[in-house]
Amino acid sequence: MTEAATAATDTTDTDALVVLTGVNKWFGDLHVLKDINVTIGRGEVVVVIGPSGSGKSTLCRAINRLEPINEGEIRLDGVPLPAEGKGLAKLRADVGMVFQSFNLFAHKTVLDNVMLGPVKVRRRNAGEVKKQALALLERVGVAEQANKYPAQLSGGQQQRVAIARALAMQPKVMLFDEPTSALDPEMIKEVLDVMVELAQEGMTMVVVTHEMGFARTAANRVMFMDEGKILEEAQPQEFFTNPKTDRAKDFLGKILTH
Amino acid sequence: MDLLPQIGEMLPRILDGFLVTLKLTILSLLLSTVVGAVLASMRVSPVAPFRAFGTSYVNVFRNTPLVVMFIFVVEGLPQLGVRPRFTTLGLGYFEMYAIIALSTYTAAFVCEAIRSGVNTVATGQAEAARAVGLTFGQTLTHVILPQAFRAVVPPLVSVYIACTKNSAIAAAFGVLEATGQLSSLIEDFPGSVYLAFFLLAAGYMVLVFVLAGLSSLVERRWAVSR
Numbered sequence A: 001m002t003e004a005a006t007a008a009t010d011t012t013d014t015d016a017l018v019v020l021t022g023v024n025k026w027f028g029d030l031h032v033l034k035d036i037n038v039t040i041g042r043g044e045v046v047v048v049i050g051p052s053g054s055g056k057s058t059l060c061r062a063i064n065r066l067e068p069i070n071e072g073e074i075r076l077d078g079v080p081l082p083a084e085g086k087g088l089a090k091l092r093a094d095v096g097m098v099f100q101s102f103n104l105f106a107h108k109t110v111l112d113n114v115m116l117g118p119v120k121v122r123r124r125n126a127g128e129v130k131k132q133a134l135a136l137l138e139r140v141g142v143a144e145q146a147n148k149y150p151a152q153l154s155g156g157q158q159q160r161v162a163i164a165r166a167l168a169m170q171p172k173v174m175l176f177d178e179p180t181s182a183l184d185p186e187m188i189k190e191v192l193d194v195m196v197e198l199a200q201e202g203m204t205m206v207v208v209t210h211e212m213g214f215a216r217t218a219a220n221r222v223m224f225m226d227e228g229k230i231l232e233e234a235q236p237q238e239f240f241t242n243p244k245t246d247r248a249k250d251f252l253g254k255i256l257t258h
Numbered sequence B: 001m002d003l004l005p006q007i008g009e010m011l012p013r014i015l016d017g018f019l020v021t022l023k024l025t026i027l028s029l030l031l032s033t034v035v036g037a038v039l040a041s042m043r044v045s046p047v048a049p050f051r052a053f054g055t056s057y058v059n060v061f062r063n064t065p066l067v068v069m070f071i072f073v074v075e076g077l078p079q080l081g082v083r084p085r086f087t088t089l090g091l092g093y094f095e096m097y098a099i100i101a102l103s104t105y106t107a108a109f110v111c112e113a114i115r116s117g118v119n120t121v122a123t124g125q126a127e128a129a130r131a132v133g134l135t136f137g138q139t140l141t142h143v144i145l146p147q148a149f150r151a152v153v154p155p156l157v158s159v160y161i162a163c164t165k166n167s168a169i170a171a172a173f174g175v176l177e178a179t180g181q182l183s184s185l186i187e188d189f190p191g192s193v194y195l196a197f198f199l200l201a202a203g204y205m206v207l208v209f210v211l212a213g214l215s216s217l218v219e220r221r222w223a224v225s226r
């Protein structure tokens, strides 16, 4: 593989896809990410949990530089994130992102939402892209909605379209920021099912979620964040049955009683 | 006093005047829309110096009286040796100066109208576009501006109407557009000052109605195509 040869220029661990080293971030005086060091391997599924305001979203958004960081370095497949500009746009194309509030393009049909990136960013042939987009919509179970506008879909359907839109770019890694927390309970499962399937197919995923079921079935690792720090990292089974820190015990006690 | 023959004498001159007004206005609108759109992109750009430039431009030209712009361009620029390189549509140098003054001024207002429309589009839309890998320019043209368009039309039309009326200031600088014709008509028909005024007012009203009509047409089209 030629790809491996170019990617492995200066990373010793060739299986590391996302590497955060000494990352710090402030919002004004508020220190929201405190000396974060994380390595996410190719094909790994990492679930990030923690109390509200602990910095989970900020961490997630830092990985594709929707939030710039103040200190440290983030590498994607061996390449440091470039500053704002064409290079960054190119890198973002390789990182799929799914938002809590879906953020589908309101003026475009479902099909056009999925096709926009591949056609405008990858500059691929529209006919070919359309076939692939329809297949993706089929896969996430919303093919019948292809010609509707986002506002005509349920929340669960919109979120599945958003996943298809991200997948259409054939990303190296997918970021999910609380993808189910804006959904009615009966729609959560249809979105989680798609995500579990994706995880089983080997997609590298960073998922901010409080869905313990998803963490148990799909995650390789759980990271517990509190006040901008990663306090604990463990396999799901280990973390849920035997949390080390008091903060994690406290937090789990609260969410598991709900 | 016979009205009809007088109207008959005045009308050709008024129409001549409005033809010049129309040329001034159309060219100024085109120019200020292009410049205003560029300024608006600068004001929402991630590049700080662009933002600073856009903001300064708006602050300077939106707060300068238009007459000052005219005096600066028509009397100041020739002193500095700046002359229009070309003229078009049969217009002279004075008309070109008027267009420069008018569009420099109007561009600041166009910029703010577009920016206010852009701000009505949720930030999540821009974030999603960037996350997909669209560049800043692509995000604007494919995601933000199409959604901002409907919100932009009403304020933009007010700016356009103001620009149409503002073109009258050119009369004070020797341009024989509609308002310039009013002065000469008053001289030539001192007994019919009211008539001349009403004919002129009617002309401006027609222009403004046409603009407003076009805009509601555009708005309706856009509403249906969604």
Ligand SMILES: Nc1ncnc2c1ncn2[C@@H]1O[C@H](COP(=O)(O)OP(=O)(O)OP(=O)(O)O)[C@@H](O)[C@H]1O
Pocket (backbone or CB within 6 Å): A027, A030, A032, A050, A051, A052, A053, A054, A055, A056, A057, A058, A059
């Ligand atoms: N744009 C911003 N400007 C200023 N402060 C911010 C901004 N975004 C987030 N913060 C603050 O940074 C801290 C971390 O926010 P973040 O959204 O990352 O938390 P979170 O763990 O995702 O919380 P939640 O579970 O509520 O989504 C919070 O205190 C938040 O108020």
Ligand SMILES: [Mg+2]
Pocket (backbone or CB within 6 Å): A056, A057, A058, A177, A178
């Ligand atoms: Mg969050």
